[in-house]
Amino acid sequence: MAKKTEKKLTAWDIVQIARHAERPNITDYIRLMCDDFVELHGDRLFGDDRALIGGFATIGGRKVMLIGHRKGRGVEENIEANFGMANPEGYRKAMRLMRLAEKYSLPVVSFVDTPGAYPGSEAEARGQAEAIAHNLEFMATLKTPIVVVVTGEGGSGGALGIAVGDRILMLQNAVYSVISPEGCASILWRDGSKAPQAAEALKITAESLKKLGIIDAIVPEPTGGAHIDPAATAAAVKKAVLANLDALCAVPLKTLVAQRYEKFSAMGQA
Amino acid sequence: MSWFEKPAEAPARVPTEAIWAVCPSCKVYVAREAWDAADKVCPRCNYHARLSCRERVALLTDAGSFKELNADVSFNDPLSFEDSSGAYADKAKATVAKTGVGESILTGTATIEQIAVVLGVMDFRFLGGSLGSGTGERIRLAAEKAIALKRPLIIASASGGARMHEGIVSLMQMAKTCAAIARVKEAGLPYISILTDPTTGGVSASYAMVGDLNIAEPKALIGFAGRRVIEQTIKQKLPDDFQTAEYTLAHGFVDHIVPRKELKAFLAKVLRYAGY
Numbered sequence: 001m002a003k004k005t006e007k008k009l010t011a012w013d014i015v016q017i018a019r020h021a022e023r024p025n026i027t028d029y030i031r032l033m034c035d036d037f038v039e040l041h042g043d044r045l046f047g048d049d050r051a052l053i054g055g056f057a058t059i060g061g062r063k064v065m066l067i068g069h070r071k072g073r074g075v076e077e078n079i080e081a082n083f084g085m086a087n088p089e090g091y092r093k094a095m096r097l098m099r100l101a102e103k104y105s106l107p108v109v110s111f112v113d114t115p116g117a118y119p120g121s122e123a124e125a126r127g128q129a130e131a132i133a134h135n136l137e138f139m140a141t142l143k144t145p146i147v148v149v150v151t152g153e154g155g156s157g158g159a160l161g162i163a164v165g166d167r168i169l170m171l172q173n174a175v176y177s178v179i180s181p182e183g184c185a186s187i188l189w190r191d192g193s194k195a196p197q198a199a200e201a202l203k204i205t206a207e208s209l210k211k212l213g214i215i216d217a218i219v220p221e222p223t224g225g226a227h228i229d230p231a232a233t234a235a236a237v238k239k240a241v242l243a244n245l246d247a248l249c250a251v252p253l254k255t256l257v258a259q260r261y262e263k264f265s266a267m268g269q270a
Numbered sequence: 271m272s273w274f275e276k277p278a279e280a281p282a283r284v285p286t287e288a289i290w291a292v293c294p295s296c297k298v299y300v301a302r303e304a305w306d307a308a309d310k311v312c313p314r315c316n317y318h319a320r321l322s323c324r325e326r327v328a329l330l331t332d333a334g335s336f337k338e339l340n341a342d343v344s345f346n347d348p349l350s351f352e353d354s355s356g357a358y359a360d361k362a363k364a365t366v367a368k369t370g371v372g373e374s375i376l377t378g379t380a381t382i383e384q385i386a387v388v389l390g391v392m393d394f395r396f397l398g399g400s401l402g403s404g405t406g407e408r409i410r411l412a413a414e415k416a417i418a419l420k421r422p423l424i425i426a427s428a429s430g431g432a433r434m435h436e437g438i439v440s441l442m443q444m445a446k447t448c449a450a451i452a453r454v455k456e457a458g459l460p461y462i463s464i465l466t467d468p469t470t471g472g473v474s475a476s477y478a479m480v481g482d483l484n485i486a487e488p489k490a491l492i493g494f495a496g497r498r499v500i501e502q503t504i505k506q507k508l509p510d511d512f513q514t515a516e517y518t519l520a521h522g523f524v525d526h527i528v529p530r531k532e533l534k535a536f537l538a539k540v541l542r543y544a545g546y
């Protein structure tokens with residue numbers, strides 16, 4: 001059995017770790033990483049999305065605006081958190097908080113962990129597409145540093161809606177993809193059970209995305225995955241976030257925003 | 271000549287599709303000549319059938335004014351993607367040959383009632399109008415051209431969304447194009463988005479939805495998630511008008527629905543309001 005754990009994990013193995021029920025979620029990271037957290041609720045337009053939360057946070061003595069998808073632990077909490085699938089009001093709340101961050105000169109730290117934006121009829125009625133699109137446009141020019149950490153599932157547009165940043169970090173066993181392996185398999189392979197092949201072909205692991213130049217750094221996880229040792233994982237995330245904030249806060253804002261544009265412009269033109 | 275004898279010169283068989291067009295929505299047969307004269311708008315149900323990018327350029331711009339930009343920017347295959355039906359690169363090459371465009375968007379400079387603009391027009395025939403890295407690059411370059419020339423930017427979308435074969439790189443084009451649009455707006459230039467059938471997924475959730483004005487064609491499908499996915503999620507059947515242009519307007523995300531025949535004049539009119 002020892003041999004199996006030493007064997008290189010497949011993309012599909014990593015998907016299972018990224019979705020593990022005990023994987024640390026944003027509530028855990030706040031508890032383990034932050035000296036202080038003041039949650040700020042609501043988008044001022046419709047409601048307060050429990051699948052995407054945010055607020056003032058202090059990490060290693062540094063004040064930031066923390067936003068992120070929220071998955072729950074257990075059925076009840078997950079239903080309340082809509083399994084981390086945000087509605088438009090979640091993305092609009094995130095934007096509101098990022099505006100505040102810009103105003104108060106706080107860097108933004110964004111934690112990504114979602115199967116995707118919620119595909120519901122009410123979400124469509126309230127403009128899921130517009131909410132995400134507007135965030136992409138807004139984050140591209142936000143005049144404060146943005147550090148993104150993909151901690152679990154980076155599910156398509158629902159992930160990207162809070163993931164335009166100056167540094168994109170990714171936990172070793174997180175995944176980030178344009179479509180779920182199951183969805184891709186059922187469309188392109190016409191067979192949902194071919195998800196492992198699709199996961200491989202889509203190149204959704206941190207290692208692949210680093211090679212593709214999509215992410216900047218991989219945050220290591222304990223052997224077996226983050227859920228084996230949440231405290232060690234949070235410590236590694238904290239260290240990486242602080243190091244990147246230090247580097248980014250030294251860059252003049254105008255240069256920072258110009259570099260962000262160049263960063264995304266280069267994607268796909270390697 | 272008896273009935274079983276062939277005439278000396280058989281008349282060439284005229285293919286049905288050369289005589290008749292079938293409305294993709296209500297399935298009515300319309301004489302091809304009338305169908306084309308109506309710019310592929312169904313006389314019975316008013317469905318605005320999909321146009322190729324060249325057809326739409328002809329519809330929107332002054333004759334002979336369109337000059338293509340960045341034709342050399344074509345598709346990329348960053349993942350070396352293959353699925354059960356073969357290699358993406360082969361499919362993309364075949365699509366380029368079939369459609370005569372190098373990507374799912376055609377971009378260029380043109381005039382609309384003498385107003386100089388930079389224009390991008392998507393083509394659904396190109397892999398469902400999906401957003402590839404070449405598409406994103408063409409849009410970014412069009413946006414930068416608009417800024418350099420101080421011209422309005424207009425993009426007509428027709429897309430099912432992201433291009434799975436380019437994986438995460440396709441997803442990143444959403445961010446990249448929105449960043450470029452943000453620059454156009456920062457330069458004080460108009461950006462007008464035209465949403466045609468269909469504008470969904472990653473394209474509706476990026477550049478198509480952030481126009482100064484979002485203009486839609488009648489009955490166009492506009493939405494983020496697919497109808498089937500939503501029905502499975504909420505375990506309810508959705509009404510027929512769900513995610514139509516009319517639905518999207520009623521919910522506040524589209525400024526105006528403009529019939530195809532009036533689109534060019536409408537664009538010119540609003541550009542004049544914008545100071546052109």
Ligand SMILES: [Zn+2]
Nearest residue numbers: 293296312315
């Ligand atoms: Zn019809």
